[in-house]
Amino acid sequence: MANLSTLQPSALWQFFESICSIPHPSKHEEALATWICQWATEQKLDWQRDEVGNVIIRKAAAAGCEHLQTVVLQAHIDMVPQKGVSSSHNFETDPIETVIDGDWLKANDTTLGADNGIGMASCLAVLAADDIAHGPLEVLLTIDEEAGMTGAFGLQSGVLTGTILINTDSEQEGEIYMGCAGGIDANISFPITREPAQLPHAATITIGGLRGGHSGVDIHLGRGNANKLLARTLFALQQQGDIELVSFNGGSLRNAIPRDANAIVRCADLAALQQQLTTLEAIFRNELVVSEPNLSITLTETDDQQAVLNQASYTTFIQAMMATANGVMAMSQQIDGVTETSSNLGVVTTADDHIKVLCLIRSLIDSARLHTEQAISSTWLLAGASVEMSGCYPGWAPNPDSPVMGLVRQVYQQHFDDEPKIMVIHAGLECGLFKTSYPDLDMVSIGPTIKFPHSPDEKVQISSVANYWTLLVELLKAIPAK
Incomplete structure (x- = not known):
């Protein structure tokens, strides 16, 4: 496996390295979910598993940020298991073998799981950090997104208290997603x-x-x-x-x-x-x-x-x-x-x-x-x-007047001196299902650049992960007051 310890941001990449070491294809993500819960216990964070197996972790606001709105950071735990014809990889037992190729991280003739492992790693890195300004946080990690969205379907009303949800499952840095297809x-x-x-x-x-x-x-x-x-x-x-x-x-x-x-x-x-x-x-x-x-x-x-x-x-x-x-x-x-x-x-x-x-x-x-x-x-x-x-x-109907979408655009412009693209994605994100139980959630989706997900050619651009992390951290600082 590639040594990810030298990549930045280091905390995010260390979590992604751990994620790659624990098999977690769709329908078989229990070992990774258990590891995450054990880690949350060690960090003295409040966590729970809901009826379908989703993991919810809560973190109090950073000092001086108690007045900010509660934000839900969301990712899915499972990954798509695809491999080359000649590969002997067993997704239920074998770790993902990572390979650094210039500015790209890929796997050895299998899917990498950057979809949505990078987003999941960023959520855990925020939970682990003591130097990020943020209001109250809820991290929602859903199960079985790739094979049926079981976790999103099973999420009950009343579990989350946040007013803003940041989905981390998009796959192009510099684009802000405010809608998706249904299927x-x-x-x-x-x-x-x-x-x-x-x-x-x-x-x-x-x-x-x-x-x-x-x-x-x-x-x-x-x-x-x-x-x-x-x-x-x-x-x-x-x-x-x-x-x-x-x-x-x-x-x-x-x-x-x-x-x-x-x-x-x-x-x-x-x-x-x-x-x-x-x-x-x-x-x-x-x-x-x-x-x-x-x-x-x-x-x-x-x-x-x-x-x-x-x-x-x-x-x-x-x-x-x-x-x-x-x-x-x-x-x-x-x-x-x-x-x-x-x-x-x-x-x-x-x-x-x-x-x-x-x-x-x-x-x-x-x-x-x-x-x-x-x-x-x-x-x-x-x-x-x-x-x-x-x-x-259901699809996630675009809301051009979304306050959080406008906020992400503003933060992106400030820190990258560029205009992000506001997009609708043809892939299915879980946001549409979240709207069923939480109709008032203001949602947006961001992420790094991931090419060819769901195939053995999957790869994530290392430099885009750093930009995505900067956007996420700065966005948490800019969340408005309750």
Whole structure:
């Protein structure tokens, strides 16, 4: 692991180093939550765990700041577990191996967890500091943000007393976020009928080498979706000759653009199949020449003896996959350069008698999200599948008159002699859910520059962390009186 002790601000980086040493993927963040509570006890800070497992830590105002409004600093505990194909990393047992590369910190072929580990480390560093001017503080660390926002959904009214909430989950230093997209999961189960294989050769087709990324903040970059590319491949192969499908599996998380996918097939001639795949690889590479320079389609012979999908199941499944909405549906008509509505065909898994498909639909506009839900549902219902929509979370409606947003802008201008960008993010932040139980909270989201979250290419800009820390500390000093 990289030595982070020389980086500034040192307290923040020391906490991030500790966070990286304790496994904390979504659904498995208990060890880190326990460590945080033990640390709070050692610091003689008041803390509690709520019914769903969120950690709330309170710190009294610094001397002379008792008159300031109570601020809630908020981050989420979990991280997205994504790794390269050749990595043997176990996110449930292994620490994150960090690597310093110039002005960037990244991990060794895995996600880094800067999303939202840097924000969490900054919250703990503020709690640990005795030289920061601040009013009463409440630090809210939520669980399971990346896999379902369980902590935000479960936060009860009356737990927090703060009037201002600073979310630390944004990913571009110099930008202030005052709104975000809402989202919903489309859970699809397509029944399949199997029959004995007729073709002699079994092989695995793998789409790989893709960059992946965050299905919200990176969806507009035009990157390849491995599940869609594999569906196109299987569709083309079926049009060109005899092919049988045994299984289709791709992606691992609904909120990560899938980087790889594979299908076990049977064919009459492996050499002919390889030639067809070489042609398709060239087509895909030409289409994605900038966004996916390392795209590959590989064929590996196997001795798989499973029954295959009958041709009706194969045809209907692949046609539904081809028709499923994916990528950017619409750009915002109100905010230049911001995605309004999108869908990510994130995960496909094959069982004996059905294939499961999981999509994450996002939108800044509820009616546009509903339209995309209906389009995807209609596609799969016509195909004979069952469709369930779940995990709906609201967007965070922008408030251009937000006092704390104006304050952040003012503080940023004073300390960096520059005008910050006021933004709405297409990713899902927990702020919209907080509004449900705390409708009067004045909220804003800030953070350092994090590139390619939710992929093994994730990295955080070290210099931006220092700027983010300065902004956070100065903002706490400038909080108005009660």
